[in-house]
Amino acid sequence: MKLERIAALLAKAERTDNQAESDAYLTKAQMLATLASIDLATARNHTKTTETLTPVSRTVTIGVKGKRANTHLVNLFVTVAHSNSAHVDVARDSTYVISYGMPSDLDSIETLFSSLAVQMITNGNAYVNAGSWRGEKFDGRVRVSGGYRRRRVEFTAQTARAAFYRAYIVRIGERVNEGRAQAIRENDSMTKKKGGLSGALVLANREKEISSFHRKTSQARGSWGGYSGVATNNSGSAASAGRRAASSANLGNRRELPGARQELST
Template sequence: MRDDKLLTRIAGLLRQAEGTDNEHEAQTFMQAAQRLATAASIDLAVARAHDPAAARTAPVARQIAIGTKGKRGLRTYVALFVAIAHANDVKVDVASNSTFVLAYGFSGDIDSTEALYSSLVVQMVAASDAYLKAGGYKNEVAHKVVTQHSRWRTRRVVEQTPLSPITARLNFQSAFAERIGLRLTEARDEARAEAVAATSARSSSTQIALRDKEIAVVDFHRAESTARGTWRGSSASAGYSEAARRAGDSAGRRARLGEQGHLDGSRGALESG
């Protein structure tokens, strides 16, 4: 498991992100938290490459609840988890009904993923609720590809319809998840570049250790996973709304971490509603 002192340092950064009203400061603290998590992951990867005892550490699989069966929009919650997992070197399989995921990776990386998700999923839902409550979406439209059948031919056309609440929510949350993924991946890449630069003469060994870690997770996932097919994210059947996606992307840029204070990965599934 990840060292308690490290989790305390991450928690401190998240509280600083939560406590500021300055969007740029909040993003700085959030990215610092991700860089710290990445740096710790790099240190462990290097240790595993050089320490026979540490080398015995292996990837694990962990089931994580996303939501209750029948709740609408679970696919966007999964999309958020997958985006965070990608930035933390964790592979993910998704249940067919999106009620849970199976995370594959080193324990500390899964811990970080769960901690980030615990905060961000609540923020995503709250932000989309506020967007719908404001009511501006009612003046927007959605575009949906439909199949039209006639006596002589079948064709696919794009229909424009009033933007419904569920379509607005799904588009908003999908864009939020994508933006979070970009932010965290950027922070991870910066941390890795700093780690390689800091080790100069040992940079090649650091890069090799990171590559070995990646291969270990991929091999473990291939050996353990029983998933069929590839998860493709949120369904486009509800329609596409540029306005809702812009709003979701903007909320993703403003999102802070640590709002719920969970850093132990203990948050359960969201309640059905």
Template structure:
């Protein structure tokens, strides 16, 4: 490791030690900084000064992510995909009732990662669902629907079976795709953090500090009220479309870069 990177890493640990109110955490960060300093013959005061002059305090930001125009059909599953990606990259979100705009709260690097992944995975999701619909296997499946009729002075509900509609198949496919992507990214996030903790003891505390800072920023900035209802499952279900969407989500390319590249950089501050 270069001396510049070592100074930055030690300085970051010192800053964590100085910013926490928990004495045990402070001692752990300071001990980690001292071990690195001793091993590399770096003076702690030099590392502290280096970090202070090299970088300014990075704080969370709010960014608006446009999912689509008002009135466009299918935005719910597009939004689901972005939310699944955000959840695995330490980004909290508010969303409009129409699913047209997402308010993303997080560190700029993390939001950048979310936007990059979303741009790629959205194209893959739409192409895969289009191919599935063209194949037409969903037409062999039926789904139960409830019909309401007015008979005399009362309303009568009748459950009937109908072929799965194309729009139902698309929504089920894309919802399953988004859910699988979220599961894959969450698994990668957990593995990455575990490996980082082994490589640099104290990483878990750094990550927790980051999460607390984001939580405080979100609470002080967000003006959201109520809950988003777009994550409710569609009334009509297609098991075939759900299975196909899940398979496509398993096979989707997540890109050549790690899913959490910004996390690794931030840990060295």
């Protein structure tokens, strides 16, 4: 299954304002990516030619050092990657990630991420600039001695944006996982009569190999801290806006995005 098939299917999403249709397009895109992964793994079990079907690692630039958005972009990348059988190492300063997986899976991950990242930032900026969050309070997560506690705090532009991003990413995770589950069911309905392996088992075997490759090749040490601010993925209207934006997110033309991603801010 070629990336061009995903792009051709989702080109329609560029012309629709219907949230239900847009949601279906992203789910279908993830279904196609998962089915492709299952097909390649199954084919590998029946051929001795494995040169192009072995795990690889790739470095993906997230953003320049010091940008607050980097942490959220990393979370978005990891969310998409984990739904496509990949492992991810994160740079300490969140400026880049290293993904580990099958080449075709990594292609799908980068295509999904590149488009969703631009949409997340663009929609987040539009929400913050509209200012509907001003004067609103939410239950924030405040660091105290020994951990965190909840406290009512008023939104700032920074916390409203963070809440938007966090909720957006959670919703995207739900959608790509829905697509993966549908793909497995579709695969199983086609292979059941042929006595083939279930899609879940095929992917599990594939993921074991990727995990082994990651353990052998990764040079990462310690753990990535991630976002530690006050906003959560259910913080007030900002989080609701983030979920709505993620529900209507669609995929565009990847060729337009790499340069734009370097300019993402806040």
